[in-house]
Amino acid sequence: MRKLRVGLIGCGNIALNGHIPAYLETPERFEIVAVADPFETQRELGLVKARLTPRDGYSDPLELIKRSDIDLIDICTPQHLHRELIEAAAEAGHNIVCEKPLAAVPADASAAIHAAKKAGVKLAVIHNYLFFPEVVAAKRILDSGELGDVRVVTVNFLGVVDSMGASGFKPKWRHDYASSGGGVLMDMIHGVYLANHFLGSPTQRVSAHVTSHTQGDEVESLALCRLESGDSAALVNIGWGYGHGGIDIVGSKGRLRVNYENFGTCPWSAFENMVVTVGSDTRVEPVNFEPNSESIHDKIRWSIAAALVDIADAIEHEKLSVASGEIGLEVLEMTLASYASAATGQSITVPLETSSPLHIKGVSGIKDLDFTSSAKDSPVRKHKLFGLN
Numbered sequence: 514m515r516k517l518r519v520g521l522i523g524c525g526n527i528a529l530n531g532h533i534p535a536y537l538e539t540p541e542r543f544e545i546v547a548v549a550d551p552f553e554t555q556r557e558l559g560l561v562k563a564r565l566t567p568r569d570g571y572s573d574p575l576e577l578i579k580r581s582d583i584d585l586i587d588i589c590t591p592q593h594l595h596r597e598l599i600e601a602a603a604e605a606g607h608n609i610v611c612e613k614p615l616a617a618v619p620a621d622a623s624a625a626i627h628a629a630k631k632a633g634v635k636l637a638v639i640h641n642y643l644f645f646p647e648v649v650a651a652k653r654i655l656d657s658g659e660l661g662d663v664r665v666v667t668v669n670f671l672g673v674v675d676s677m678g679a680s681g682f683k684p685k686w687r688h689d690y691a692s693s694g695g696g697v698l699m700d701m702i703h704g705v706y707l708a709n710h711f712l713g714s715p716t717q718r719v720s721a722h723v724t725s726h727t728q729g730d731e732v733e734s735l736a737l738c739r740l741e742s743g744d745s746a747a748l749v750n751i752g753w754g755y756g757h758g759g760i761d762i763v764g765s766k767g768r769l770r771v772n773y774e775n776f777g778t779c780p781w782s783a784f785e786n787m788v789v790t791v792g793s794d795t796r797v798e799p800v801n802f803e804p805n806s807e808s809i810h811d812k813i814r815w816s817i818a819a820a821l822v823d824i825a826d827a828i829e830h831e832k833l834s835v836a837s838g839e840i841g842l843e844v845l846e847m848t849l850a851s852y853a854s855a856a857t858g859q860s861i862t863v864p865l866e867t868s869s870p871l872h873i874k875g876v877s878g879i880k881d882l883d884f885t886s887s888a889k890d891s892p893v894r895k896h897k898l899f900g901l902n
């Protein structure tokens with residue numbers, strides 16, 4: 514097994530609590546050799562956590578990328594910064610893993626994918642919820658055909674906690690649409706890729722209700738989305754607050770339900786059980802958890818480690834990772850299509866045309882779309898989300 518030497522860029526919360534501990538717990542696959550962050554406090558935290566000396570800390574990530582003793586660049590900055598770093602890393606010949614979402618704007622995601630292809634390096638996105646044991650177990654049941662054809666997938670993440678960014682950077686960047694590309698839906702894009710994964714066939718059309726319950730906020734706090742794929746559909750309901758969580762899948766022969774503690778939202782609420790009904794028989798499906806993977810931090814760290822190992826395997830065996838750059842782009846477009854649908858009152862077809870303002874500018878392109886008269890008072894416009902007037 515080959516050990517990958519990792520250069521990590523962006524020493525904020527997910528790097529400090531997820532990626533760096535995940536690498537340190539998998540020494541047979543990874544060795545962190547350098548970290549970069551322009552903000553000194555964050556860089557120092559990264560160096561300490563990664564057990565490196567200041568010699569291997571960079572204020573300029575492009576200097577880190579120049580190092581020749583690196584096999585994998587890991588990008589943990591906010592999404593509006595991903596493209597430039599991916600392009601530089603690809604040009605330097607490094608494989609790349611990037612935090613979700615791949616970018617804030619589809620055109621940036623496309624350019625990043627193109628740069629990796631041109632350089633012949635791997636580009637993977639961290640879609641770590643795919644590695645949660647209950648998600649793996651549910652997908653195995655679907656793939657076995659026990660539930661028949663998948664007809665409806667419902668992902669409820671209505672009790673999401675509004676997380677602050679690192680204190681040494683900009684704690685509120687998730688509420689700045691130019692940096693984040695959107696609010697709770699963009700942050701919890703996990704729900705979109707999970708629904709897509711369970712549907713198992715490409716999404717063709719997206720519609721949504723999107724609004725904000727926080728006076729003066731530029732981004733949404735609630736998104737209720739419908740992804741249509743032929744005769745199947747997924748409902749993805751995501752909101753900051755205290756709502757319900759859980760996953761339901763309905764097939765032509767049965768159904769399954771994933772419950773989290775007190776009907777809460779994963780991963781803040783721990784997994785409780787998975788109930789499978791086929792015909793008139795109902796059972797509680799056993800799901801195997803790693804020891805100590807039930808607290809939110811353990812679950813995130815553990816799932817990120819699984820995603821990183823999947824990427825290391827993809828590099829070693831020259832195969833596709835579970836979440837390629839292309840999948841990252843696909844789910845990013847579904848997310849933006851949800852915003853556009855809520856703003857315009859229309860269903861949006863995906864993939865987006867590359868000439869669409871939504872593809873080119875992300876949420877900032879919504880103002881350039883056609884609005885039906887009925888959508889003039891949509892909550893997205895009423896609350897002036899994403900810079901709309």
Ligand SMILES: NC(=O)c1ccc[n+]([C@@H]2O[C@H](COP(=O)([O-])OP(=O)(O)OC[C@H]3O[C@@H](n4cnc5c(N)ncnc54)[C@H](O)[C@@H]3O)[C@@H](O)[C@H]2O)c1
Pocket residue numbers: 522523524525526527528549550551552555574589590591592594612613614639641677678679680681682683684686700813
């Ligand atoms: N997969 C998951 O479960 C998960 C969870 C949380 C966050 N994320 C993703 O991880 C990314 C970072 O989120 P976070 O919560 O760690 O944010 P954060 O604000 O805590 O950290 C961001 C870090 O990036 C650094 N940074 C800013 N500009 C930089 C630059 N030009 N070069 C290098 N570093 C720079 C900041 O100093 C800060 O340390 C986001 O894309 C987010 O969506 C994923």
